[in-house]
Amino acid sequence: MLVVMRHGAPAADVERVVAVINEMGYVAHPMPGAQRTAVGLVGNDGRVDAGRIEALPSVVRIIHVTQPYKQVSREWRPESTVVTIAPGVSFGGKDVPVIAGPCSVESEAQIIRAAELVRDAGGTALRGGAFKPRSSPYAFQGLGVEGLKLLVRAREETGLPIVTEAMDDEGARLVGEHADCIQIGARNMQNYSLLKTVGKLGRPVLLKRGMAATISDLLLSAEYILAEGNSQVILCERGVRTFDPAVRNMFDLTSIPMVHELSHLPIVADPSHGTGLRDMVTPMARAAVAAGADGIIVEMHPEPDRALSDGAQSLYPKQFADLMIELRGVALAIGRALPPSPEL
């Protein structure tokens, strides 16, 4: 950590910063420069709370050299973490699993049909929302527990493991009981109470990046889960807010190699929410795999025209089957592979 003093700071102010750093148990390293003095704090174990120093007189700003997270960092654990949500379905290794399914679970027929289509095209896991976070209180909010049971039925039929979202503590416990992986949505990425709850549950977690979260914010949220003892965390890029009305979100694929550099956790990409437009899903799913994504999560609906939510970004079954073929080619080109579906 580097403490930058203002131009012309009196010696007494610099000394006070040094004294406070020492008092906190670290080593202070003053660097008088041509224009201003900076004081290095040496020995930071990633837990220094900068607030106290930032408030001292003549301190202009604090520069963090060390990342604020710890257990999620690759420096903490150099080898990549592989998260296995079901036998043969792993994220973070050579495989690039594809999680697909409708935005919402709507009926038994719909979710079972969706699961069959996913399986038949070579998809690896089934997604589908039972608890839905909707911007409007008047929009369809999901079938709740009933939806979870239908997902379980679809797993029984197809063998595909289930990934579905939880929005609160009670939901997390229910999802943890029924599903193979608990999804935390973008809107709840900094819902720390929920993060602690899923940290304690011990189930694999798919943590989506918040709408305006930096990569550091995303890793810090994952740190909340690891700090509770659960290291089975899959990160997910799903696009961030943008000034360009042409797309719903800006799909930040650079986050994929960046997370691989900074952290040992796997990261998957969601081109459906990442673009918000059906026609963009296929090229951007290809791009995500080429960028090194450890998996793809994509919306596919048996009949998008009749979807109760997000129909416009859901692929048609035929589009999904074609996508799978294209993704196999791209994965192969970079030395990775789409897994065979669990059924085959």
Next chain:
Amino acid sequence: MLVVMRHGAPAADVERVVAVINEMGYVAHPMPGAQRTAVGLVGNDGRVDAGRIEALPSVVRIIHVTQPYKQVSREWRPESTVVTIAPGVSFGGKDVPVIAGPCSVESEAQIIRAAELVRDAGGTALRGGAFKPRSSPYAFQGLGVEGLKLLVRAREETGLPIVTEAMDDEGARLVGEHADCIQIGARNMQNYSLLKTVGKLGRPVLLKRGMAATISDLLLSAEYILAEGNSQVILCERGVRTFDPAVRNMFDLTSIPMVHELSHLPIVADPSHGTGLRDMVTPMARAAVAAGADGIIVEMHPEPDRALSDGAQSLYPKQFADLMIELRGVALAIGRALPPSPEL
């Protein structure tokens, strides 16, 4: 709602859109243009879920003419809502109350001293975090219930009503019991479970804008609370994400007149989080009042150098007292007034 068809869409696709609109119980109004056809949906009561139409063939995009929220809109209720959190402390009328206090409750001595300083300078209410959402799991997380009790002690000493944050359902119930106004923080603005909970509690709610929330998103989150029967909602501008590293957030003061145009709810401004820099707080608090803010919420600490959180953006007591004098002048210049503190 306007449904834009792609250039050269076949007549059958246009007819299908018309049919679906009629089937949904609304009136379709096709407008064949020089380059493309658009179909107007007339009769939208704010509850149309666009997803189904958006997914139809040849539909390029959906344009929303009507706002997606309802009870929070000024069209729904033309006269401004006045939210009273304690006798004589109202937001949304002529008064511009000032809520001040430390980021976190740290000790009995600290919070009582802070409350006295707020009261003596003419502040109207006391803020102070008992439950703290921190980006890092290793940062100080607040004193919890103990902090709530200390806030109550400070209210007994000074008569100032209390505003403090809740982060989950259990916290909301506790805060609702002890405090005069429940704050929902930026990170939880779209935690819909929590919004429903505070909607049911019936206590006044201070709802902060999320880090990348549009004004429409903020109003939709408020709609969740009103939809549960609680109309005592104060909105709060606290800055949004920015590309400029010079400031912590971009303080979007235009949201103030914009909310006044779109909604009947009061809106206050938080220049401490809105800028993240102590030296910017005073000019930006003045600017917020000049823009028409219905109140100011600001961080002040008896000893910022010893604060356990956010010290760098907390005002010194003397700065706060000076700020109050400046705010009185600006409020007066635009025909409003800072209220006398409840004690006087």
Next chain:
Amino acid sequence: MLVVMRHGAPAADVERVVAVINEMGYVAHPMPGAQRTAVGLVGNDGRVDAGRIEALPSVVRIIHVTQPYKQVSREWRPESTVVTIAPGVSFGGKDVPVIAGPCSVESEAQIIRAAELVRDAGGTALRGGAFKPRSSPYAFQGLGVEGLKLLVRAREETGLPIVTEAMDDEGARLVGEHADCIQIGARNMQNYSLLKTVGKLGRPVLLKRGMAATISDLLLSAEYILAEGNSQVILCERGVRTFDPAVRNMFDLTSIPMVHELSHLPIVADPSHGTGLRDMVTPMARAAVAAGADGIIVEMHPEPDRALSDGAQSLYPKQFADLMIELRGVALAIGRALPPSPEL
């Protein structure tokens, strides 16, 4: 400048960084930390090109402690610069001059009428575009030299000095001949050839912030003008790009106190472009003055309904006259003053 090495960087890489810094004529200051080593570069005069060091092996990133600009900084010149564009019309002192007029010069009658309305309401200078940068090549591009001559006619009639935009070298020379202050628009903020040209012309320059420029970028662009020997630069906040479709731009008023802290140059605010909506102009102009703006530049059209450009953000004459009264009140409340118009 601080050079951060990666975790586990070999000693040879650290030594190479030290050697390169010494070779460049600065002093290297290695700081071995608990997790990684950082090397301070001491003696930076603001001209170090970081590229060379950034490219060395094991260098993770470069942290700039010193600002990259020089002559525009308040450290270089502590007292505020006052820019006088005509006798009695100064920016950067106690006065808060108001520059007003239509987006485009459309006809002799229109611009003279506009100038009279500005003068009669107490405005200080006349704005009006002769050369117009328009997003579309098919939109009205301005009257060009003819427009400049009409502005001169309006100045003869009313005594108001003229501020108008130049878009290229030839235009800059023409504007420099006829007008009192050359405006550089947001789209040309980083058109360095144009900045050098106006730097050489010696006329006062009003430099608008680019659509996604940081405050540091804005100051660096001003540095281009000062580096040519012209210190008569007025900066202008006019809003930046935003994810919120509710407004055309996000009006970043914090840039005003921030520029005052970092630079000696005056800064004015443009609430017309800063919001893009007529109803937001008055509250946000008040807010800008309260934040400490050294002037206001605002669009007013004798008949906005007939404007050839930007009609929707232009004030009606009556609104402008009312605005002037409100601004006088706010200026007074913070110890500043709107100047009497030159004619009075």
Next chain:
Amino acid sequence: MLVVMRHGAPAADVERVVAVINEMGYVAHPMPGAQRTAVGLVGNDGRVDAGRIEALPSVVRIIHVTQPYKQVSREWRPESTVVTIAPGVSFGGKDVPVIAGPCSVESEAQIIRAAELVRDAGGTALRGGAFKPRSSPYAFQGLGVEGLKLLVRAREETGLPIVTEAMDDEGARLVGEHADCIQIGARNMQNYSLLKTVGKLGRPVLLKRGMAATISDLLLSAEYILAEGNSQVILCERGVRTFDPAVRNMFDLTSIPMVHELSHLPIVADPSHGTGLRDMVTPMARAAVAAGADGIIVEMHPEPDRALSDGAQSLYPKQFADLMIELRGVALAIGRALPPSPEL
């Protein structure tokens, strides 16, 4: 175009909008809705200036249904444009050419060595800046005309066509004389005088997206060039401003399929500026090809450690050679191909 009236707008205001639309020569189509009336403007040929209508009383906002550009749109010209900058070097067909070279031309030895390395690895064209737009006036500004001559020497040696930037009218003429393709940089994307100049020169133009330009803005800037009679325009995605300090820019690869949908012009991607970090260049170049980019432009320096600019984002020669191999694989997987270099 859709004109939205405010809730409760008097009939007279609606009639006035209708009258103005008719007066402008278009057909008005009023749609009275449950909450408000909207008026459709039918017959828009892409040249309607909305300003006049936007300013009418009771008009809340204008919604554009038709895109504001024309000749660049795929509706105007359905078949893709192929831009050929030299025999065998074409953008917009099946080939995916790779343009590579140093940020700046520094010396004869450097640029010839760079060109040889590009050619030997299979690159298709040489990039290298002679005129450099630098944020700071004190940074290296390029060798100017001398640099152009060195580029010509490198072309003589290797046969690679040259792409280099022009920053003003005089520079554009010089670049047009010496180089095969004139680059317009991000900072000058809305320098309309320069766009008109290169439109008249008739040489192929590589137009980079501005730092906060929407895709629509980028296409409108291209429209300026086409409107002067030059349709040889290659667009370029190079990242946009972001709130995340982890990267220099946010590389918006969705712009590639989006441009392909909206326009017939080819689009290439620049992962060097798009990320600003050498380690991100290779994965993001692969991702760009997978997303459908019509070419790649990348920085490679014979000795990045000694580069006078942008050393940190320049690839080492070995990295570039490896990149070429990876790109061939990805291109093949999606049915495209990297061209053999012109020399082979």
